[in-house]
Amino acid sequence: MSESTGGGAMTEGPAPTLDSEITWLLHRAAQRMHVVTGEQAERHGLHLRDYIVLSALDKTPGLTQVELARALGLDKTTLMTQLDRLERASLVVRHSDPQDRRRRIPAITSAGDDVRAEVASASDEAERNAMAGFSAVEIALFRRMLFTIIGTSTDPGSCL
16 A cells, blocks of 8 residues: 655555556545645644545535435444544534434534635645646546546445
């Protein structure tokens, strides 16, 4: 498995080539983006997983904890640990579902949204730097291709 060095460069393990399997290339590209996004999250006092949970709460408000866990591909225990930490930091609050008080609905706080937005902005810049060698048309095509690969099906795999 590859590790990151201080500058975000991947070391150890085989380097991908143009004829590498697409799955391998996507995996390595995802590793690279996780490194740069993780670095931005850490600069703002978060773990990468914290940032991803905050982003999910921002993009899909109103999900119950179980629905959020499913959407992120996490087991409930792992998500509860994340939410507990974010709640202690006043970045998330949990409310009872008015239709079923046994269910809890996590929500991002104003402070959580502020730090999420800061990390998102810094990550956008890191993403632009990673994609600097591509034209706007190529980046748009790449996004469409990834979206097509991802599709709209429910994927039980973790994004974290």
